[in-house]
Amino acid sequence: MGDDRLFALQRRERVMDELRRHGAVRVRDLARILEVSELTVRRDIAALAARGLLTRVHGGATLPTELDPATPAVPSRRPRTAATAFTIGMVVPSLDFYWPPIVSGARASAAALGVHIQLRGSSYDQAEDRRQISRLIAAQQVQGLLLAPNLEGEGADELIDWIGNLPVPTILVERQTPDWTPTPRQLEWVRSDHALGLETAVRHLHEHGHRRMGLVLSKGSPTSAHLSVGWQRACADLGLPAEFVVRESVALDVPGHREIISRILERCRHHRTTALIVHSDPDAISIAQYLAEQGLSIPGDIAMVSYDDEVAQLAEPAMTAVRPSKSRVGRVAVEMMVARLVEGKRRPPQRVLILPELVIRNSSVNSTGQLWSAATGDAAPYT
Amino acid sequence: MGDDRLFALQRRERVMDELRRHGAVRVRDLARILEVSELTVRRDIAALAARGLLTRVHGGATLPTELDPATPAVPSRRPRTAATAFTIGMVVPSLDFYWPPIVSGARASAAALGVHIQLRGSSYDQAEDRRQISRLIAAQQVQGLLLAPNLEGEGADELIDWIGNLPVPTILVERQTPDWTPTPRQLEWVRSDHALGLETAVRHLHEHGHRRMGLVLSKGSPTSAHLSVGWQRACADLGLPAEFVVRESVALDVPGHREIISRILERCRHHRTTALIVHSDPDAISIAQYLAEQGLSIPGDIAMVSYDDEVAQLAEPAMTAVRPSKSRVGRVAVEMMVARLVEGKRRPPQRVLILPELVIRNSSVNSTGQLWSAATGDAAPYT
DNA sequence: AACCAAACGTTCAACTTCGAACACAGGGAG
DNA sequence: CTCCCTGTGTTCGAAGTTGAACGTTTGGTT
Incomplete structure (x- = not known):
């Protein structure tokens, strides 16, 4: 394809890029910049709006906002269960030592938020961690993963990299990565200090x-x-x-x-x-x-x-x-994951320390x- | 014609922003600030009022109130968690550099959660920080404080100690203490990494x-x-x-x-x-x-x-x-404070890092x- | 109570933006 | 090669947005 026209998807990515830069975009300007007709731009905007990535306004689009008249004025009753009922996978190294309070905190929080948790016990072993995680991914049932893999020893860096490239968002629980991780996004974690x-x-x-x-x-x-x-x-x-x-x-x-x-x-x-x-x-x-x-x-x-x-x-x-407070660790992990799933890439990565009490x-x-x-x-x- | 006029939706966001800032707005002032006719402002206010985001009054609008004659006595309104309508004090070192996005993130989050924010500008000076904080405490109006004091130089340790012993919970914003603080509870903070x-x-x-x-x-x-x-x-x-x-x-x-x-x-x-x-x-x-x-x-x-x-x-x-993401820092700070106010001492202290994006x-x-x-x-x- | 200025709502007009219908181009499957 | 699907452009009537003019209501003042 010799001409420098972009594919539709690339063009939409650019629309979002402009939007993120300026907070709002005008159909007319975009048409000029992208060298396509205004109608095409409108169609792009309509498609992006349908996915909730932006808010349509007369003359252009803005970043998604609560004031969007397209969204019902009063979501009134249940902002909870309406949220497509997420399922979150959770892999912990042990089901009878240290982890039960964390899992139960996560379960309680999940129940309150109306999401499901799929729990898998691993051992303190990287190969087993990978196997359990892969199974959860393969089942196509989970939209996010809370993980506590073994990050000690040899394969830690590689494992972190692998986790960071999984097709669903992940949050590490009671684990900490090196500050910087070579993953597409910096990994998130929540742990006790x-x-x-x-x-x-x-x-x-x-x-x-x-x-x-x-x-x-x-x-x-x-x-x-x-x-x-x-x-x-x-x-x-x-x-x-x-x-x-x-x-x-x-x-x-x-x-x-x-x-x-x-x-x-x-x-x-x-x-x-x-x-x-x-x-x-x-x-x-x-x-x-x-x-x-x-x-x-x-x-x-x-x-x-x-x-x-x-x-x-x-x-x-x-x-x-x-x-x-182990239960709090589980709770915060679930809350973070739900926030990530709801807000998507707009949410910057976060890392949370839970402080113990004497x-x-x-x-x-x-x-x-x-x-x-x-x-x-x-x-x-x-x- | 490089049209720099705002979209209707952006204008309405500005209206809500002004409203959150001052608690009430006048049609005349808004028309002047937004550079549109008063009629347009009225239309915006009418639209926002129809969604229950504000209360119309003769001459302008105020934050939504139960006294609004337009709302029926049915309590099917927004999720007004504010059974106790918290007020959170916020002291930032500057109101026109670095901090506005943080403040506006905090304001938006506060509005969503139904709490009020009392903002005070300080300078990058410890004595002034203390004076502003003391004033907020003395007024007996705030149940919690978001603070960004100057922790560089001499009196930092003493200032941290003082803050940790204030009679209301505090969260530091874009500031970090030494890991351990000699305060009754470990200080909480949220900052960009x-x-x-x-x-x-x-x-x-x-x-x-x-x-x-x-x-x-x-x-x-x-x-x-x-x-x-x-x-x-x-x-x-x-x-x-x-x-x-x-x-x-x-x-x-x-x-x-x-x-x-x-x-x-x-x-x-x-x-x-x-x-x-x-x-x-x-x-x-x-x-x-x-x-x-x-x-x-x-x-x-x-x-x-x-x-x-x-x-x-x-x-x-x-x-x-x-x-x-400065606005996220403000937002998380407010969310943490509301959680702290609701849950009280049961909530273990937390410290949050917000990760920047490239x-x-x-x-x-x-x-x-x-x-x-x-x-x-x-x-x-x-x- | 009467009055007045400010605020408000309605209507209409100018202008802009939107979208349906139709036409056209290009790539992939059969 | 043809068919078909997708993506794009042009046209034009429909719909949305804004503001001026003007009559009505409101809130406060005399």
Whole structure:
């Protein structure tokens, strides 16, 4: 095709381009610029308007607007279900550990917004992640994907690239990409700010006089990396030694957990450590139980803060814990996806951090302090 | 006849905008501002009133009210979630530079959600920030605050602490605190990811073969710090020299801008620089103009990318630009605040990054590339 | 209560834009 | 090669938009 005329589709793309640049376009101007008749331009505009990409006005078109007289004045009752009832695919690495609150938050939000969720469990394995995602795509049933693939190890970059080129929009959940991704659009994500959560714990203990702390991390959890970052940052800021880190699971069901805990306490004595931050409630409870057996008091001899707050309140004494709001992560993920599906490419990519809360109970400050803290808790700035 | 008159729909948007800004409008004033007859304004107002977007009154119109005699007593009106009609205070450092799109995004979102916005202009000065914020608090009229204080220089930490202890919830807009803040709750914020935006520009130029680039930053803009971060990061990742950075404003209204530009081009020649990224469209346009005068072609001799995309499309050639969606920042800020006000303390703090888009025009790749880009644009993952 | 100026609505006219009908060109399938 | 479909252009009556003129209503003032 030797002539420089554009294909219809290209021309419409240019119309949208002009529109985005100027906010409004005039049929007459477009006809001149594109070197086609005004009627053709009108037909283009009509086609684009039919897809809701712009709003027709007498003489041209503007960016889509609520004032569009073509859309019914009062959508009145249900702006919800009318929205073509989206189905969102969700692939999480585990269905019985860490993820249930996230999934349930997502489900609740989906129900409220009138969309469906197709859930797939994967393992913490990239090949399995891909298989599950491919199946969802192949079924042609989902308009968007919430993913939590394994991004550690070798194939991470390639996997990110693959995800970014899937034919439906994707949002990563509890995962973070490098800032810049080589994908057509920058990937979106929503995750808990675990680093900040851990920092909050360290500073809480620091405020109550502790100067030597230890950190016990669950082995093999993707959360550990973030916790480690927060630990380093907090210790650096506060001028604390950051070397006391143990990477061992010590929950009651781990064989040999008593020996590991015993070694940890050995280190505590040696370093004069007065506080421990423990990832995962079961591990914290296990340590608390061992301490009790040894006749050591919490928080008198050792203060403890647990990270996760699933069952921390069941410990004896009730355990101060950092609580990342997992259900909120699921909820925000669904809300973001619905917004993306409704608004399409007009919506710029977003990335959201959900900040964990510190729930102060009795394992970190003695109960008089607890009372005080509860009192001021109620007097917090707003309700 | 370059008809610069607005379309009817745009005019009506302006009417709604004025209305949101002032709470009420007069037919006479609108006719003068919009440069149409009063009759036309009346017709617009009548049309908007018919959709329930405003209430007609003798002489003009006001925001919709239940007292509107035109509306029947049937409560089948819009989704007036405003059972409690929140008022949100907003303090921005400037009312005529950078901030108007953010404010207007916030206003539109507020109107959609049925809340009011009280706007205060400050300067880029902490004392003035405090005064404006204090006034809003003292008036007892606002239930929440969107703030963009100056957090550079001495008193930043103290100011953050002060803000965190205000008696109403606050959200920072286009500002970021240190990760951890010593406030009762961690501060929330929403901001453009300018660093990522700049990184996108660098990588775009890198993809098209440029290996030596320069960065021109507006002097004294709070955005510059972020841009500098993105520049360092991108150059480090790509293995490019990162030393060519100029911190001078070179817009046409800066005295001596020609000398500065001339020195910049001198450096370009010396370093064999083939691409420039320029913060702020006016500065980029100014440089483009100078290049044209010198007989240098864009992008042939020097490729250019502008940062901000306010007027980049008006340059000759139309300028490739990074566009941070400012209106979206305002919109998300209001949505976050309303969510916070509705949900109270149950809602964990959130922090949101809005990612800028790269708008590829003709100053960075030659126009054959444009055709290609338009064609593949249609094949984008989703619509 | 009477009055007046401003605001409003109706009607008509000038002008612009829209779209239906028909004609024509070009590429792909049979 | 022909047929057919899609996309495009021209013409012309229909429909939409705006503003001037003028009579009517409204809100406030004397």
